[in-house]
Amino acid sequence: xxxxxxxxxxxxxxxxxxxxxxxxxxxxxxxxxxxxxxxEQEATxxxxxxxxxxxxxxxxxxxxxxxxxxxxxGYELRVSEFYRVIVEIARGCxxxxxxxxLGSGHALALCSQFGxxxxxxxxxxxxxxxxxxxVVPSVRAVPHDDGWExxxxxxxNSGAPYSTHALGSxxxxxxxxxxxxxxxxxxxxxxxxxxxxxxxxxxxxGSGSPSxxxxxxxxxxxxxxxxxxxxxxxAEPVGMALHGNPMYAGRLTGFFFGETLAVATGIGRAMLDxxxxxxxxxxPMWSPHGLRADDAQYQQWYGEACSLxxxxxxxxxxxxxxxxxxxxxxARGEGEFGPADxxxxxxxxxxxxxxxxxxxDLLVRTGGSSALRQGSRTERYWRDFSAYRTHPATMTxxxxxxxxxxxxxxxARQLRTAADAESTAVNGDMAKAGA
Numbered sequence: 001x002x003x004x005x006x007x008x009x010x011x012x013x014x015x016x017x018x019x020x021x022x023x024x025x026x027x028x029x030x031x032x033x034x035x036x037x038x039x040e041q042e043a044t045x046x047x048x049x050x051x052x053x054x055x056x057x058x059x060x061x062x063x064x065x066x067x068x069x070x071x072x073x074g075y076e077l078r079v080s081e082f083y084r085v086i087v088e089i090a091r092g093c094x095x096x097x098x099x100x101x102l103g104s105g106h107a108l109a110l111c112s113q114f115g116x117x118x119x120x121x122x123x124x125x126x127x128x129x130x131x132x133x134x135v136v137p138s139v140r141a142v143p144h145d146d147g148w149e150x151x152x153x154x155x156x157n158s159g160a161p162y163s164t165h166a167l168g169s170x171x172x173x174x175x176x177x178x179x180x181x182x183x184x185x186x187x188x189x190x191x192x193x194x195x196x197x198x199x200x201x202x203x204x205x206g207s208g209s210p211s212x213x214x215x216x217x218x219x220x221x222x223x224x225x226x227x228x229x230x231x232x233x234x235a236e237p238v239g240m241a242l243h244g245n246p247m248y249a250g251r252l253t254g255f256f257f258g259e260t261l262a263v264a265t266g267i268g269r270a271m272l273d274x275x276x277x278x279x280x281x282x283x284p285m286w287s288p289h290g291l292r293a294d295d296a297q298y299q300q301w302y303g304e305a306c307s308l309x310x311x312x313x314x315x316x317x318x319x320x321x322x323x324x325x326x327x328x329x330x331a332r333g334e335g336e337f338g339p340a341d342x343x344x345x346x347x348x349x350x351x352x353x354x355x356x357x358x359x360x361d362l363l364v365r366t367g368g369s370s371a372l373r374q375g376s377r378t379e380r381y382w383r384d385f386s387a388y389r390t391h392p393a394t395m396t397x398x399x400x401x402x403x404x405x406x407x408x409x410x411x412a413r414q415l416r417t418a419a420d421a422e423s424t425a426v427n428g429d430m431a432k433a434g435a
Contacts, residue, residue: 014073014127021062023081029061030088037092041206041380048199049161049208050096063089063100064130068107069243072119073127076245079108079255080320083262087313090266091273094384095206097266101259103159103208106133106167108255112239112248114186118222119242122165122186132157132212133256134168137182139214141170147221150185150214153195158209160194166212172226185224191217203380203387246327250337254345258319261349264356264388265316268309268363271381275302275363278371285368301366308359315352319345340407347404353388360385 018025037054044050058064066082068074077085082105090097107129111119123129132154139152154168165188172181191214198210239248279293279302292298322345326337364372364382371378 013071014123014125016065016070016073016075018062021075023077023084026061026063026066026075026077026081026085027088029063030085030092033057033089034092037089037096038377041093041095041377042375044093044095044206045199045380046206048206048210049099050093050206054096055162058100058104059128064104065107065127067105068123068127068129069111069239069245069248071243072111072123072129074107076243076247078320079247079258079323080317083258083316083320086259086262087266087269087316090263091269093206094263094267094270094381095204095208097263098204098207098260099159099161099209101158101263102132103130103163105255105259106131106159108248109133109167109184109252110165110186111243112237112250112252113184113225115222115238116242118186118220122188124164128164130159130163131165131167131186132159132163132209134166135256137169137171139168139170139185141172141183141185141224143173144218146218148185148219148224150187150191150217150219153211153213155211156209157194157212158207160210160212161208163194164189166192169227170224172224181226182228183224183226185219187214187217187219187223191219201387203383203385240327240331246331247324249331250323250327251339251342254319254342254349255323257346257349258316258323260388260391261312261316261319261352261356264353264385265309265312267381267385267388268305268312268356268359271360271363271378271385272302272305272309274371274376274378274381275305275367278367282368298366301362305359305362308355308362312352312355312359315348315355319348319352322348338407338411340404340411343404343407357385357389 036057040051040054062075063085065074066077066085067079068076070076086097086101086105089100110122110129110131114122122131134154134157136154138154139150141148141150143149150170152170154166157163157166160166165186167184167186170183170185172183175181192212193214195211195213198208199205237249240246242248279298280291282292283290284292284295284298287295326341329335330337360382364378367378372382373379
């Protein structure tokens with residue numbers, strides 16, 4: 001198998017543009033962009049994705065490289081650190097935060113699950129990589145003399161407008177016994193067409209999430225890997241061996257749901273910013289004297305919303321740190337990062353989403369109807385958050401809880417069975433010795 005060392009003489013191991021860049025630098029840069037992002041919110045919605053100017057800023061300042069391996073000129077931020085940055089970008093513009101998160105974050109999937117030659121081709125000569133990831137296997141892959149031929153359409157490809165590649169689930173020819181088979185594909189931009197079918201939803205209209213279409217597109221054999229399951233697919237990771245970082249050895253569903261929670265938390269922070277401004281400028285409806293900021297009831301609401309959003313942010317950070325802990329545990333050979341672990345992270349994201357949702361409900365309910373006038377930031381944030389609430393990350397919460405219970409209880413059952421068998425064997429040996 002080709003390794004990263006084999007790629008060095010070919011010029012595929014790249015230098016980081018700013019070797020000393022840290023998460024604090026990224027957070028500062030994201031905060032410095034807030035005024036710019038807020039000034040572009042309306043135009044971003046009309047365009048259905050962020051501007052070329054914003055794209056060039058992200059490219060110049062390294063935002064697309066946050067989760068890329070150092071091998072390919074990336075910064076290898078921890079997942080929890082990546083989430084921190086996305087919260088700040090989404091606080092400036094939720095649509096932009098969503099598009100950046102789901103365009104840049106899937107470098108983690110590419111560099112976890114595909115071989116070094118595929119990774120090197122995708123990263124190219126300059127390490128610039130942006131890719132949406134679609135989990136629904138609505139594209140068909142059939143064998144071809146040169147690899148695989150792909151035909152079909154993936155919907156909801158957040159990050160597609162500026163993408164260099166696309167990742168997504170595909171159906172493979174069934175097994176000999178007729179069993180359905182599925183895979184994960186990485187597809188170069190030259191092999192798909194980005195459709196103009198995004199921007200008419202209730203919110204996140206500027207998130208750059210159109211469909212992409214492939215017609216008999218041929219990709220190399222290594223660009224498709226067989227995966228387990230039809231939804232939340234996962235192929236055995238290879239990235240740990242290549243990059244020496246356990247982060248590239250984990251399952252990815254919990255990580256994906258964390259991306260959406262990061263944006264939701266950022267929307268909540270943005271809504272709180274608007275609420276705070278109103279408290280400092282407006283009077284309570286029931287009192288002609290003083291400001292809302294001096295009213296005990298508004299103080300109570302403001303404090304509760306702050307604590308709920310802090311709780312959502314704390315959950316988000318815990319998801320990121322648990323992800324790393326599970327990856328490191330598997331790298332040490334102390335236990336598999338299994339399906340139940342991934343579902344645990346997924347369900348934790350859902351709980352964080354409940355905190356953010358409660359905060360948003362409180363801020364809207366007590367902010368007054370004038371705050372929701374058409375075209376206001378508050379109205380946009382409420383619409384954007386409504387789009388988050390209909391995303392599978394929140395919609396499938398009950399289903400994911402049940403799946404976690406099934407996986408976790410089955411693991412516990414197997415451990416108990418193994419322990420009972422060992423105990424029986426020991427007791428039997430003792431009985432024989434006594435005889």
